[in-house]
Amino acid sequence: MPALVLLGAQWGDEGKGKATDLLGGSVDYVVRYQGGNNAGHTVVVGDQKYALHLLPSGILTPECTPVIGNGVVVDPSVLLSELSGLNERGVDTSKLLISGNAHIITPYNVTVDKVTERFLGKRKIGTTGRGIGPTYADKINRVGIRVQDLYDESILTQKVEAALDVKNQLLTKLYNRRAIAVDQVVEELLGYADKLAPYVTDTVLVLNQALEENKVVLFEGGQGTLLDIDHGTYPFVTSSNPTAGGACTGAGVGPTKISRVIGILKAYTTRVGAGPFPTELFDEDGQALRRIGGERGVTTGRDRRCGWFDAVIARYATRVNGLTDFFLTKLDVLTGWEQIPVCVAYEIDGKRVEELPYSQSDFHHAKPVYETLPGWSEDITKAKSFSDLPKNAQSYVKALEDMSGAPISAIGVGPGRDETIEINSFI
Numbered sequence: 001m002p003a004l005v006l007l008g009a010q011w012g013d014e015g016k017g018k019a020t021d022l023l024g025g026s027v028d029y030v031v032r033y034q035g036g037n038n039a040g041h042t043v044v045v046g047d048q049k050y051a052l053h054l055l056p057s058g059i060l061t062p063e064c065t066p067v068i069g070n071g072v073v074v075d076p077s078v079l080l081s082e083l084s085g086l087n088e089r090g091v092d093t094s095k096l097l098i099s100g101n102a103h104i105i106t107p108y109n110v111t112v113d114k115v116t117e118r119f120l121g122k123r124k125i126g127t128t129g130r131g132i133g134p135t136y137a138d139k140i141n142r143v144g145i146r147v148q149d150l151y152d153e154s155i156l157t158q159k160v161e162a163a164l165d166v167k168n169q170l171l172t173k174l175y176n177r178r179a180i181a182v183d184q185v186v187e188e189l190l191g192y193a194d195k196l197a198p199y200v201t202d203t204v205l206v207l208n209q210a211l212e213e214n215k216v217v218l219f220e221g222g223q224g225t226l227l228d229i230d231h232g233t234y235p236f237v238t239s240s241n242p243t244a245g246g247a248c249t250g251a252g253v254g255p256t257k258i259s260r261v262i263g264i265l266k267a268y269t270t271r272v273g274a275g276p277f278p279t280e281l282f283d284e285d286g287q288a289l290r291r292i293g294g295e296r297g298v299t300t301g302r303d304r305r306c307g308w309f310d311a312v313i314a315r316y317a318t319r320v321n322g323l324t325d326f327f328l329t330k331l332d333v334l335t336g337w338e339q340i341p342v343c344v345a346y347e348i349d350g351k352r353v354e355e356l357p358y359s360q361s362d363f364h365h366a367k368p369v370y371e372t373l374p375g376w377s378e379d380i381t382k383a384k385s386f387s388d389l390p391k392n393a394q395s396y397v398k399a400l401e402d403m404s405g406a407p408i409s410a411i412g413v414g415p416g417r418d419e420t421i422e423i424n425s426f427i
């Protein structure tokens with residue numbers, strides 16, 4: 001007992017950082033299990049705002065041990081600058097643990113990400129350009145570099161050689177770029193070895209021993225369910241498994257250990273990058289959601305696409321993750337709308353469809369079927385319990401809960417740690 005998973009139920013940026021940080025005080029370990037510095041998790045503590053990319057949001061809680069699991073892809077230069085940035089702000093990061101099996105985002109992976117996107121032109125995915133896809137591709141192709149390789153120069157050199165053999169052909173012959181020198185990459189990577197050494201360990205062993213000792217372990221997902229490589233809107237997805245199963249493979253913990261799976265769900269919907277998004281708004285409502293919700297990417301600074309809440313997606317997230325709870329965020333952003341449309345089903349080629357279609361072509365044609373719920377105008381940011389919310393806000397939450405298939409156990413009414421209504425305790 002007890003391991004919890006906390007993950008995004010939509011297309012990312014649901015407020016996972018805030019939710020993880022909130023639970024941080026009650027857990028012993030916070031573990032990132034997939035993704036890399038494509039994530040941007042915002043945590044607001046008092047008047048301090050932190051933007052975390054690679055580090056688990058538990059890093060801001062002194063009692064908590066932050067862990068980067070084997071399923072994460074690590075850009076060492078980003079990691080070291082994130083650590084020193086936090087140290088300069090007085091945050092102690094010495095408890096961090098990094099899996100020796102995690103794969104490294106090498107400089108050539110970042111180059112390949114950028115040139116591939118440019119080459120795709122209009123068909124691009126709109127990646128974060130952080131080398132995520134190419135690094136996972138190398139992992140699956142068995143030509144990846146792992147953190148532990150930094151401690152064996154000969155192995156590292158052989159592996160970089162093997163990886164660059166093919167990539168340099170592609171870069172020079174297809175993409176018209178300069179070849180990347182093996183020595184330069186090896187030298188750069190070796191330069192990180194000593195700095196990372198204090199953190200590198202067998203995190204699988206540490207986490208399983210912790211669970212045997214009844215410690216509380218929280219797995220923090222990056223991205224979200226609809227960006228999952230298997231269950232998301234492929235190919236407009238990231239290259240890892242943010243869904244609940246990813247926590248098991250990405251941290252080396254068996255599914256029997258996980259007792260709770262919490263889906264972080266925004267009270268409306270956003271998406272960054274390309275791909276289908278049935279409830280996307282192109283009108284003033286969309287602009288208002290973006291403005292009021294501050295919907296601008298933490299990692300790339302891109303404007304987020306905004307739209308109304310989509311219950312079909314929420315139901316899908318409940319199913320593929322086995323969600324036990326939802327944490328509904330940003331309810332306060334909806335204050336002031338007289339009427340709030342909620343997508344309850346899709347219309348696809350003239351037919352009403354209640355569940356997410358498995359065919360990508362169908363999903364691209366899906367038109368939202370809306371039900372309109374009455375809004376509220378009262379400020380809700382000071383609400384501490386469900387009964388403090390105006391009646392219409394209560395009804396909105398209840399309606400979302402009924403449509404989404406799992407209880408809403410917490411509600412975010414502002415970005416701060418304390419701007420949360422807790423309904424059922426998570427731990």
Ligand code: GDP
Nearest residue numbers: 013014015016017040041042330412413414415
């Ligand atoms: P993450 O990637 O899922 O961690 O989410 P991001 O940090 O990218 O985006 C969520 C944004 O919403 C951040 O700016 C948070 O500070 C903010 N936020 C989180 N919860 C709430 C909430 O309940 N209300 C408001 N107004 N902002 C919130």
Ligand code: IMO
Nearest residue numbers: 012013038039040126127128222223238272273
């Ligand atoms: P957090 O953890 C929102 C999106 C990118 C792009 C696609 C693939 O903050 O919720 P990648 O660089 O991963 O290969 O890009 O995935 N994406 C995110 N969108 N939030 C994120 O993380 C994201 N991480 C990746 O915009 O569409």
Ligand code: MG
Nearest residue numbers: 013040041298
């Ligand atoms: Mg984010």
